[in-house]
Amino acid sequence: MEMTSIIAARDLVKRFGSFQAVKGISFEVEQGHCIGLLGPNGAGKTTTMRMIMGLSTVSGGTLEVFDIPVGAMTRGIKSKIGLVPQESNLDSDITVSENLKVYGRYFGLAANVIGERVPRLLEFMQLHERAESRVTQLSGGMKRRLIIARALISDPELIILDEPTKGLDPQARVLIWNQLLELKRRGKTLLLTTHNMDEAQRLCDRIIIVDHGEILDEGSPRDLIDRHVLGHVFEVGKPLPAALNGKHWEHEDIGDAVLFYVRSSDDFVAGLPDSADFIQRPANLEDVFLRLTGRKLREN
Amino acid sequence: MLAAPITSTLAVTWRQYVVWRKLLRSSIATNVLNPILFLFAFGFGLGRFIDSMQGVSYMAFVVPGMIGYAAMFAASFETTIGAFSRFYQQRNWDAVLSTPVKLRELLFGEVLWAALKAMISAVCVLVVGWLWGGIPSLSGALIALPIVFVAALGFASYGLVATSMAQGYEFFSYFFTFWVTPMFVFCGVFFEIDRFPIYIQAISWVLPMTHLIAIIRPLTVGLPVDMAMMAFHLGYSVALTIAAFAIAFLQIRRRMFD
Ligand SMILES: Nc1ncnc2c1ncn2[C@@H]1O[C@H](COP(=O)(O)OP(=O)(O)OP(=O)(O)O)[C@@H](O)[C@H]1O
Ligand SMILES: [Mg+2]
Numbered sequence: 103m104e105m106t107s108i109i110a111a112r113d114l115v116k117r118f119g120s121f122q123a124v125k126g127i128s129f130e131v132e133q134g135h136c137i138g139l140l141g142p143n144g145a146g147k148t149t150t151m152r153m154i155m156g157l158s159t160v161s162g163g164t165l166e167v168f169d170i171p172v173g174a175m176t177r178g179i180k181s182k183i184g185l186v187p188q189e190s191n192l193d194s195d196i197t198v199s200e201n202l203k204v205y206g207r208y209f210g211l212a213a214n215v216i217g218e219r220v221p222r223l224l225e226f227m228q229l230h231e232r233a234e235s236r237v238t239q240l241s242g243g244m245k246r247r248l249i250i251a252r253a254l255i256s257d258p259e260l261i262i263l264d265e266p267t268k269g270l271d272p273q274a275r276v277l278i279w280n281q282l283l284e285l286k287r288r289g290k291t292l293l294l295t296t297h298n299m300d301e302a303q304r305l306c307d308r309i310i311i312v313d314h315g316e317i318l319d320e321g322s323p324r325d326l327i328d329r330h331v332l333g334h335v336f337e338v339g340k341p342l343p344a345a346l347n348g349k350h351w352e353h354e355d356i357g358d359a360v361l362f363y364v365r366s367s368d369d370f371v372a373g374l375p376d377s378a379d380f381i382q383r384p385a386n387l388e389d390v391f392l393r394l395t396g397r398k399l400r401e402n
Numbered sequence: 403m404l405a406a407p408i409t410s411t412l413a414v415t416w417r418q419y420v421v422w423r424k425l426l427r428s429s430i431a432t433n434v435l436n437p438i439l440f441l442f443a444f445g446f447g448l449g450r451f452i453d454s455m456q457g458v459s460y461m462a463f464v465v466p467g468m469i470g471y472a473a474m475f476a477a478s479f480e481t482t483i484g485a486f487s488r489f490y491q492q493r494n495w496d497a498v499l500s501t502p503v504k505l506r507e508l509l510f511g512e513v514l515w516a517a518l519k520a521m522i523s524a525v526c527v528l529v530v531g532w533l534w535g536g537i538p539s540l541s542g543a544l545i546a547l548p549i550v551f552v553a554a555l556g557f558a559s560y561g562l563v564a565t566s567m568a569q570g571y572e573f574f575s576y577f578f579t580f581w582v583t584p585m586f587v588f589c590g591v592f593f594e595i596d597r598f599p600i601y602i603q604a605i606s607w608v609l610p611m612t613h614l615i616a617i618i619r620p621l622t623v624g625l626p627v628d629m630a631m632m633a634f635h636l637g638y639s640v641a642l643t644i645a646a647f648a649i650a651f652l653q654i655r656r657r658m659f660d
Contacts, residue, residue, distance in 0.1 A: 118660075155500055156499075157496065157499055157500065157658070157659065158659055158660075159659045159660055177406055177502035178502075180501065180502040181501075181502050183500075185500040187493075187496065187497070187500070189493060190493075191492060191493035191494055191496050191497040192497075193417070193421065193492070193494060193497075194492065195421050195424050195425060196420055196421055196424060200420055204413075204416070204417045204420055205497070205501065207409075207413035207416060207417070208410065208413050208414075208498055208501035208502065208503045209501055209502060210406060210409045210410065210413070210502065256501075
């Protein structure tokens with residue numbers, strides 16, 4: 103099947119003065135897919151999304167959204183994109199439903215269209231009981247849901263979500279996951295960032311891992327796990343049993359212990375003495391993430 | 403259907419109106435009571451010692467000045483403290499620019515709203531001043547109002563220039579000290595500028611408020627209007643407004659998008 107790319111970035115660069123936040127990345131987002139942009143703090147995810155929205159100029163390379171360079175984006179194209187920003191920028195002095203109505207006007211929507219969509223969106227994000235509350239009276243989780251509802255006011259085809267579940271409790275997270283999957287079923291294209299690997303694994307068809315403004319790898323969650331951390335992880339305490347020395351298992355030293363990435367757990371266990379101290383678990387996306395981006399804390 | 407740039411601009415202005423409705427009380431306190439209190443001070447205080455100025459009663463002299471000041475203060479406040487908090491603290495401008503609204507429409511919507519608010523203040527002062535006998539020519543005052551509106555678009559734009567340069571709220575203390583207050587003191591709001599030495603008068607004529615008052619005072623007082631001079635004062639204000647809006651636009655574009 104021929105795939106239409108909704109977003110196409112080629113050698114995309116963003117410079118802030120002499121600092122390069124995005125260093126020539128190339129990727130595509132196909133129609134109807136959910137693509138995850140994953141990376142440590144400061145990797146350049148938000149910067150990339152802001153360039154896609156036309157909120158930040160492109161310093162180098164090309165970036166096309168709906169086949170149009172972002173610099174030449176028309177009103178029509180802009181209306182087809184909804185953004186959930188990382189930081190809340192709701193209108194805090196007015197009510198929940200007023201926030202949606204005001205936002206709808208920015209898209210030039212007719213009053214009757216807005217009037218019909220607002221209750222539906224509030225229902226979709228389970229905010230209908232708070233329609234008349236001021237935003238200042240909402241909890242953090244409700245505000246997050248309102249921002250998502252707001253991004254949907256123009257019924258966009260492409261939805262860009264910068265940490266949509268930031269600061270949410272598990273219940274609210276599940277609600278948002280379900281609603282995002284529902285949007286995907288309706289054929290919407292999603293580009294998402296998150297620091298929650300479980301979320302990325304559930305929602306994303308493909309994941310792009312970035313760090314320091316560069317793409318480290320991309321693929322489906324399965325492929326990435328297969329490629330980088332095989333299938334199983336054994337965390338073996340130090341000192342290592344002699345049986346493990348000299349054998350060529352994929353491994354990573356994490357200080358007190360060594361992580362072994364193995365395809366078949368039986369083979370690995372067979373070579374261990376009974377006294378060995380280890381923890382075994384299936385490998386997941388978090389292992390891939392940490393393996394690719396390192397374990398050091400990102401400061402500054 | 404209106405053209406898209408107009409719909410976008412009005413959407414921004416409408417948002418300001420929706421928020422303003424909620425915060426009506428504090429807004430009225432700052433923009434309406436403030437100039438009216440000044441009017442009382444001038445009327446009861448200074449007015450007692452001054453029989454006439456430029457051949458008219460002191461109230462007739464000071465009311466048009468206070469109309470101009472009220473408009474200038476309200477418009478300046480809106481596009482400085484108000485706009486800066488939307489730009490910088492609430493990040494409302496980011497939200498707006500994530501929609502089809504373009505930066506120039508956003509900024510023009512801000513300026514338009516500031517000018518409308520300025521008109522609310524100006525009209526309140528006009529009504530109080532008229533009841534007080536400070537408006538000898540009501541028809542002249544009504545002609546003055548659209549001119550006050552044009553000038554208010556300017557005051558809003560000058561405020562936006564300050565906002566485009568501000569890195570924090572403290573910056574606006576410079577704006578109020580070196581721009582708003584001088585326009586109160588040096589532009590003939592509450593006494594005639596010919597009393598200043600000539601080099602101070604030169605400063606007065608650079609400031610747009612002087613030109614506004616030079617147009618509206620003869621109107622509210624009911625003096626004959628010199629059309630050529632009126633065109634000159636208005637032209638000066640409009641040119642300065644366009645320059646200020648362009649500077650604000652370019653600086654904000656650089657700050658937001660680069
Ligand atoms: N306006 C700016 N001026 C200068 N540097 C900036 C600006 N915006 C972002 N940066 C820098 O660009 C880099 C990438 O930032 P960005 O916000 O894109 O990271 P991120 O991947 O979204 O991180 P996080 O997970 O913390 O949200 C960081 O080093 C950041 O400090
Ligand atoms: Mg970010």
